[in-house]
Amino acid sequence: MLNVQLAKSLMKRWEAFPPPPGEDAGEFQEVFRHAVFVNGTEAERKAIMLASSESKYRNELAYPWDHYFGRDLSSLLEGKVALDLGCFTGGRGAAWFERYKLGFLTGIDVKQEFIDAATQFARLKKISADYRVAVGEKLPFEDNSLDAILSYDVFEHVQNVQYALGECHRVLKKGGRLFVVFPGYFHPTEHHLALATRLPCIHYLFSGETLVRAYNEILEERGEEAYWYKRSSPKMEPWERGNTINGTTLARFRRFIRDHDWEVVLHSRKPIGSIGRNVSKMRSLALLSRPFGVAANIPGLREIFLHRITYILQKGE
Numbered sequence: 668m669l670n671v672q673l674a675k676s677l678m679k680r681w682e683a684f685p686p687p688p689g690e691d692a693g694e695f696q697e698v699f700r701h702a703v704f705v706n707g708t709e710a711e712r713k714a715i716m717l718a719s720s721e722s723k724y725r726n727e728l729a730y731p732w733d734h735y736f737g738r739d740l741s742s743l744l745e746g747k748v749a750l751d752l753g754c755f756t757g758g759r760g761a762a763w764f765e766r767y768k769l770g771f772l773t774g775i776d777v778k779q780e781f782i783d784a785a786t787q788f789a790r791l792k793k794i795s796a797d798y799r800v801a802v803g804e805k806l807p808f809e810d811n812s813l814d815a816i817l818s819y820d821v822f823e824h825v826q827n828v829q830y831a832l833g834e835c836h837r838v839l840k841k842g843g844r845l846f847v848v849f850p851g852y853f854h855p856t857e858h859h860l861a862l863a864t865r866l867p868c869i870h871y872l873f874s875g876e877t878l879v880r881a882y883n884e885i886l887e888e889r890g891e892e893a894y895w896y897k898r899s900s901p902k903m904e905p906w907e908r909g910n911t912i913n914g915t916t917l918a919r920f921r922r923f924i925r926d927h928d929w930e931v932v933l934h935s936r937k938p939i940g941s942i943g944r945n946v947s948k949m950r951s952l953a954l955l956s957r958p959f960g961v962a963a964n965i966p967g968l969r970e971i972f973l974h975r976i977t978y979i980l981q982k983g984e
């Protein structure tokens with residue numbers, strides 16, 4: 668209990684709030700639980716879905732995820748049938764489709780409203796795509812049926828990474844490739860408490876359970892205004908190590924890679940400060956990228972200093 672109070676007071680010392688829906692709505696899945704969406708007219712709901720897709724589309728155009736891999740991925744993806752695993756409202760996938768000249772894009776995510784938004788956006792952009800509700804741990808595709816899977820900032824949220832990686836292996840054709848980017852558990856700012864606090868590294872000091880309780884209390888104190896971004900259940904799920912995250916580290920992910928005959932085509936080790944949309948805005952981060960780059964190559968330390976866990980994995984022939 669004392670721990671919860673201590674965590675809470677630290678979090679509140681650097682308290683943060685989400686922007687109201689309408690401003691940067693696309694960055695937040697939570698907007699789909701706000702009354703503006705839930706009780707909106709058909710036209711209002713469609714406008715929110717579009718704003719969400721557009722926002723991710725523009726992000727991807729402004730800062731292509733190719734940066735994470737340190738190379739242009741076009742030659743590996745042109746004409747391919749690809750899955751966007753964890754597609755959200757389809758904006759990023761639409762940008763991928765256009766940049767890489769994909770042959771066909773299919774997408775899955777866990778909520779019908781995300782799928783509706785992605786479908787609406789694909790129609791608007793006139794791209795060959797379909798979307799459906801599913802989870803990464805049980806992909807609705809035949810064995811050996813896809814050329815490529817692209818997944819950005821999703822593997823930290825799936826309930827079982829080992830199953831999800833196994834499913835990717837099952838549905839890819841032999842020689843097919845998985846392009847995966849996601850933050851490791853010990854990334855300083857990826858504790859997924861950002862709707863309540865800006866304080867980095869707090870998950871090094873407290874357990875996930877303590878932090879989730881502190882987070883719940885902070886949002887509770889905000890009263891009615893916070894209803895739309897509260898956790899769906901205050902209690903932690905058995906698979907959660909932190910708020911909505913499974914706690915996967917690079918070391919653990921590497922163990923799961925060994926479960927199947929994956930060939931590692933690329934393991935990118937870009938440190939914090941060298942990459943990401945905020946780097947161009949924060950010069951101090953860019954200056955730190957050199958020492959961080961050294962740390963990102965030292966076992967143990969790299970769990971903290973790697974910007975993202977980033978791999979291209981190829982299914983054995």
Ligand SMILES: C[S@@+](CC[C@H](N)C(=O)[O-])C[C@H]1O[C@@H](n2cnc3c(N)ncnc32)[C@H](O)[C@@H]1O
Nearest residue numbers: 753754755759776802803819820821824825826
């Ligand atoms: C941080 S968002 C990233 C969305 C999108 N990939 C992008 O880059 O804009 C994480 C996404 O993972 C989805 N997700 C969570 N659990 C999932 C699961 N088990 N299988 C598939 N997607 C999942 C969420 O619904 C959410 O859309």
